[in-house]
Amino acid sequence: EILVPGNLHSEWLNQVPEIARLAEIDVEIPFNMDSSNVSIAEWEILVDIVGRKMDRYDGFVIIHGTDTMAYTASALSFSLLNLRKPVILTGAQRPLARLRSDARGNLIDAIQVATMDIPEVAVVFGQSVLRGNRATKNSISSYKAFVSPNYPSLGKIGLNVELFRENMLLTPRPFRIDRGFSDEVVALYIFPGSDPRLFFPLLDSGTKAFLLIGFGAGNLPENDRSWIPFIEKATGKGQAVFLASSALHGRVDLELYAGAQEAARAGAVGVKGMTREAALVKLMKLCATYDDAGKIREYFFTDRAGEIEP
Incomplete structure (x- = not known):
């Protein structure tokens, strides 16, 4: 039925x-x-x-x-x-x-x-x-x-x-x-064997921010399917890149694993303990107001309604 x-x-x-x-x-x-x-x-x-x-x-x-x-x-x-x-x-x-x-x-x-x-x-x-x-x-x-x-x-x-x-x-x-939301946000679910090269066209699609959903505390592959070049290209084009976790409980910490540390050096930032839904919608809200990736990153970590811990 x-x-x-x-x-x-x-x-x-x-x-x-x-x-x-x-x-x-x-x-x-x-x-x-x-x-x-x-x-x-x-x-x-x-x-x-x-x-x-x-x-x-x-x-x-x-x-x-x-x-x-x-x-x-x-x-x-x-x-x-x-x-x-x-x-x-x-x-x-x-x-x-x-x-x-x-x-x-x-x-x-x-x-x-x-x-x-x-x-x-x-x-x-x-x-x-x-x-x-x-x-x-x-x-x-x-x-x-x-x-x-x-x-x-x-x-x-x-x-x-x-x-x-x-x-x-x-x-x-x-x-x-505070009215307004933008659809210029893309969420990408990273899985074992995922090929980041398939998503490179998105870098020229007008997207303002990416939410990458990685493993554990924000870890990413480091092998030949590394997502680091994707992050580097995105940040080089002035696009903000955020890392969330496929796990529900816990806090994203990009200092914990080597892959996450590389992502941070490439310009990605973790979403801390925010839910994937809240992180994505907050990016949609911020991208309706700001074009600059630095502003989007800055205000992402400004608490609006109790969605993120200090």
């Missing part, structure tokens, strides 16, 4: 009527699509809606497909800066109308959390409250589909909602909106 987006409005009202007891809820459906089709245009729509209505509501819940939820959460966190109110993303592994669906519980949890004092973009899923730009999907089949591998959770949900305020963002700066 093929999964397709459902009639959300009627499903919520008919199958989860108790959500009306949690809050006074207005529903808006700006688009209804498989989340694999959600991209820059949809991020901008959500930023615009939440930004325009920030003063009208105490919190926001965005129901989103799980496949790209972490990307959208990162995009919102980098655009809705210095939040004072919760912006919550949730969804389900099984549709609401299905037997044993997790949609009902996730929706109730998300709406309840959205009534609380959480000044962040967060993912509420599988009885966990996670910082949006620290969350990543790690399971296709588990009801606990999202984890925050390198940052503690913001809360957990059982008989009660327990929030961990020491893990939340606190900022005295006023709320502001």
